[in-house]
Amino acid sequence: MKLAIVGRPNVGKSTLFNRLVGKKIALVDDQPGVTRDRKMAEGRLASLPLSLIDTAGFENVKDDSLEARMRAQTEAAIAEADLVLFLVDARVGVTPEDETFAALLRKANLPVVLAANKAEGRAGEAGVFDAFSLGFGEPVGLSAEHGEGMAELYDAIRNAL
Ligand code: GDP
Ligand code: MG
Numbered sequence: 001m002k003l004a005i006v007g008r009p010n011v012g013k014s015t016l017f018n019r020l021v022g023k024k025i026a027l028v029d030d031q032p033g034v035t036r037d038r039k040m041a042e043g044r045l046a047s048l049p050l051s052l053i054d055t056a057g058f059e060n061v062k063d064d065s066l067e068a069r070m071r072a073q074t075e076a077a078i079a080e081a082d083l084v085l086f087l088v089d090a091r092v093g094v095t096p097e098d099e100t101f102a103a104l105l106r107k108a109n110l111p112v113v114l115a116a117n118k119a120e121g122r123a124g125e126a127g128v129f130d131a132f133s134l135g136f137g138e139p140v141g142l143s144a145e146h147g148e149g150m151a152e153l154y155d156a157i158r159n160a161l
Helices: 013-021 065-082 096-107 121-136 150-158
Strands: 002-006 040-044 049-053 083-089 112-117
Touching: 002 013, 002 065, 013 040, 013 049, 013 083, 040 083, 040 150, 049 150, 065 096, 065 150, 083 096, 083 121, 096 121, 112 121, 112 150
Parallel strands: 002 049, 002 083, 083 112
Antiparallel strands: 040 049
């Protein structure tokens, strides 16, 4: 099963990718928008083997606006993946970029699981709830950094397949 992790810069895609792969392959960066390559690796979530696609980067997109990069990211995910994991930041809440992604993903004929990352502690609760507004059902509250919400993510992925 090929799973593409999609979302705007800095939501924690690479952190989650690394956690599921069990190795630090993707470069985690505090600065959004820094050059990163798209990475693919074999990982697993409990008993479920996953081919993971971290869709950051796309520096070679001709028009390098954020919107163009988001579109390229989404198109690559649609071309390659069986399922999209759409990641948002529970501490920031839903942004216009998240809404752009949501609109692009809605047009794709692909199952989407929505997760709100950085949801550890009280600070994340409101942001997880906020993500309901994106229209992909109940968001999974996650902490890629602390390994929280992985059982809920597993259930959501199994239900979406
Ligand atoms: P990407 O741009 O979406 O790939 O995001 P990164 O994985 O590079 O992470 C961006 C920043 O968010 C880094 O500083 C991470 O350490 C931080 N981060 C990732 N996951 C979590 C999390 O679960 N909780 C918190 N508090 N920070 C996180
Ligand atoms: Mg990244």
